[in-house]
Amino acid sequence: MKKRQKRLLLVAGGLVGLAAVTGLVLNAFRDNLVFFYTPSDIVAEIVPMERTFRIGGLVEDGSVYRAEDGVTVHFRVTDTAVAVPVVYHGILPNLFREGQGVVAVGSLQDGGVFKASQVMARHDETYMPPEAAEAIKRAQREGARTVGHPEGY
């Protein structure tokens, strides 16, 4: 092979490699974006099934109850307009309280129950998870309107 051909081959190989890597990164990116929805979005049925997303809002007063095993917790997350049931297996954050802001990551199960794999509460005395605040703000703004908008599109 001549030197020029060799160099051409090298450049072409490099470009193919770079394209493959870019494809890999963007593909992984698209598949793993975690969108944020509010309880109103879930009730309006505009959220994807079988995909992980985040919800935020307040833990509804009087909604927390613990199953027999002591580790499975049921509660409802409200954006003050509507509330959705959430189930979580594991240890809740120390500052998880009824009436306080919460963000949960998980997916929607059949029957409209949100199965959380991770629950986040505020982590100090003054801080409200921004997404919980956002859900409430949005629910109040949407007010009369019945359908919210999916985020991230």
Place this chain on the structure above:
Amino acid sequence: MIAEIGLFALILALLLAIAQGTLPLVGAARGDVALMAVGRSAAYGQLVFLGIAYAMLTYAFVTDDFSIAYVANHSNSLLPIQYKFSGVWGGHEGSLLLWVLILGFWSAAVATFSRSLPREVLARVLGVMGLIAIGFIGFTVFTSSPFERLLPAAMEGRDLNPMLQDPGLIIHPPMLYMGYVGFSVAFAFAIAALIGGRLDAAWARWSRPWTAVAWAFLTIGIGLGSWWAYYVLGWGGWWFWDPVENASFMPWLMGTALLHSLAVTEKRGSFKNWTVMLAILTFSLVLLAAFLVRSGVLTSVHAFAVDPERGVYLLAFMGIVVASSLTLFAWRAGKVGLGGSFGLVSRESALLTNNVLLAVSAAAVLLGTLYPLFLDAFGLGKISVGPPYFEAVFLPLMLPLMLLLGFGPRLRWKQDSPTEQLWRLRWIFAASLVFGMIWPLFVGTWSFMAGIGAFLGLWIAGSALKDLIERIRPRPESQQSMGTRVRRLGRSYVGMQSAHLGVALVVVGITFVLGYDDERDVRMVVGETVEVGGYGFRLEALEEVQGPNFTADQATVVVYRDGERMTTLTPQMRQYFSQEQPMAHTSLHRGIFRDLYVNMGEELPGNAWVMRVYYKPYMNWVWAGVILMGLGGFLSASDRRYRVRARREEELPVDRADQDPATATG
């Protein structure tokens, strides 16, 4: 008085930084020796005044001076004394003061250890360091002074965040900042070289030990942060791909690329522009990290008080640094010229591949970290990018890098025969493949990821050890004894192999802990036993205990292995007097092949607790690997040639290293 002295010292340091950032640069341009000499004195003076400011704040912490707002917000009279010292960097303002102190330290270190540099070069390097210092000290003085008074003074301090009351956190920020700020030296050398138009092997040789030291500190700093998260946050996780972690990981990835690229520039005179570019990018990512953590765009334990002014300042500073250095690069880079050419298979091309993979990894992390912030900033919605993205991207990018790591260091510069090298390594390759596939079976059921991890770890370690043995074993044609051969290896070489062995340990540790960790969240009453990872955990007792500034519920958990009592763990749920939130305190039993980890969750009715019990195999391999990597960085920076050759000012012949790889090691 204390606060005022501190602030005054800080302002004097700022004035000295202005002198340091201007006069030596002017002097270097005009060839004015007196002006150039200002750099060194200004650097020393700056360090003295920053030291005074820092000492004043520490004094205020130790004497519980709650008339200073920062002290009142981050300390408490009951705080144990070691945390009064570390509390100085427990919040935004104080940690920034530590940052500028470390910057002053690096400037002074350059002034001390680079006496042998040509006068113009040293003047320019110190000048650039001065400009950076103006940015950061100005930021401290104008937006984030830790010396603001509180009127009227508080009776009692609000206490240091309990999460930060931990030995790991005493050393994590100083190490991390030594790393971050250390890259400003590499940056300053790069900019100085661009200004002076002298980019050569000598420049790379001056810059390389500084970069290696900064890199080693950053490695250890990140490792400590991860270690802290592992046992303080109590989720058993040690890396969450959280934006704050990513903020430190991006400069690390880029800095790792820089370190390897500098090797080529030093030994072969190639990759000069690319090396300069990497130095600029690494420091830009450091500034980005400072912006992400300190502007309030992120919320985490690191995200300090939200103040838009600070974010704007840092963003503007970052913009100025990046724009001006890239402009300078565009203007000057064309004049640099290319170094020696190299073949398709050579040490150079292996290092080039390393650089490309590391830079792409950094870019992928950047995308995943910034994209959600952009969308949020422009009101386009709230999304997050979770660990699955980073894992999906990282595994395929790291796999070729780790394969390459097994034989790249053995390649000769300029041109090598791929078949010869692969043939020499055939047994290592086969053995690591076979044992790598078997190894996971000793830990649990076979998993692909663990198999790959074990294979790569053995491959890297095996080829490194083979290389080492080949170098030190006695040869018939040579008179040297083995002892002489060991001494002649050179710290640079030993450092490299140590860091690479560290990578092998980290790879094995990560894949095994991901593949085989066992976690159980269970309700437990006294007398109950739970099985996790083949160990029995029996809750023996629950009691209340008293700490210096907290009370705690403590559980006594006895661990059994095959019916034999092995150890006792005592996790606590602490209630700090000054805080509303209780905090879990993990109890760990460390071992070479596994960690046992027990954490208290919530109290349940009926004198029961939700307990979190973990079995973490090979966790300590990760930490050991990080330590080896850090040691490797320090070792290679202390290589003899940096001390001896640095005295020679003449330009080094570029192809000096073009010899047998046994003497030309990177």
